[in-house]
Amino acid sequence: MVTWQGSSARWACGLLAGLVLCAGAQAAPSAPKPGSDALAFLQQVQQAARALDYSGIYVYQQGHILQASRLVHLVDGTGERERLEVLDGAPRECLRQNGVEQCLRPDHKLVIVQPARSDHFPGLLLGNAQAIATHYDWRASSRIYRIAGRECAMSELKARDHLRYSYRICTDAKTHLLLKSQTLDPAGHLVDQVAFSSIRMGSDVQPAALSSHWDTRDWQLVTESSAPTDLQAQGWRFTLPPGFQPVAELSRQIGPDHAVNQLVVSDGLAAISVFIETFDPKRDQNIRQGDLRQGAVNIYRMRLASFWLTAVGEAPAQTVRDLARAVQYVPQAAR
Secondary structure, three states: OOOOOOOOOHHHOOOOOOOOOOOOOOOOOOOOOOOOOHHHHHHHHHHHHHHOOEEEEEEEEEOOEEEEEEEEEEEEOOEEEEEEEEOOOOOEEEEEEOOEEEEEEHHHOEEEEEEOOOOOOOOOOOOOOOOHHHHEEEEEEEEEEEEOOEEEEEEEEEEOOOOOOEEEEEEEOOOOOEEEEEEEOOOOOEEEEEEEEEEEEHHHOOHHHHOOOOOOOOOEEEEOEEEEOOOOOOOEEOOOOOOOEEEEEEEEEOOOOOEEEEEEEEOOOOEEEEEEEEOOHHHHOOOOOEEEEEOOEEEEEEEEOOEEEEEEEOOOHHHHHHHHHOOEEOHHHOO
């Protein structure tokens, strides 16, 4: 059964492949012209997250829970490199180079090699973002705020329906790098937020900061692989919430005897994954079906035929639940 640990909300859901950008793209993006649309602005924010050099500590807040992480991001002749270290709780660290990521678990002396992700803070866009303007209203504020000692511009992406959350973001006034993001429920209440508490940019970021201090020579190496798959050909049918489009269909190998199929859908900002795995009576009989919630992330688990379905995503509980309940398995239709 797929399990999750409580971690950053929207950047823990997409499981999308890393985006490799050209080296040397260090110039600050130009400011959006008056009247430019939300997509052009958001693409600038995404470009800044992928192309700039920066390092700092960001804090994720969910209710009374705070979790700090140290992030180092550099673009050089080898492409995009990154080091993400969780500073609270059990030590964890992920080292990424382009599309490959190594996650270190010192408490288990374990190195997990897996496809890299590009959907964590300060990244913003997921999949095809063309429909964002259809489902969100973008409202930019003229006021200047300060986050981590830097001036930033506040704007809001307000959902036009109750199927998705709204977002309030503050982006660096010079580079457009995302410095703070807040998730708001349909009633306008704060669900969670993530923000840099300190940050360095440009030449202040040293390549040595990408190196881990852990000696992993005697640690166990585990490789998690994924490959594209055709879920419809296997007999699966999905009814997606309005505005959400398929981003990826994957078959993921987790351990030697555990395979999971995954559908990722997104409206450009929010992502929902549907995990499908064979029901194992010995392993899964005590797992509770129904709703779970971790900050902005809602989870819905259910049994369908001889399979476990788990829908997980940063969307209101009803949206995640409806997506899972609408899944059909039609084995006779499989090619």
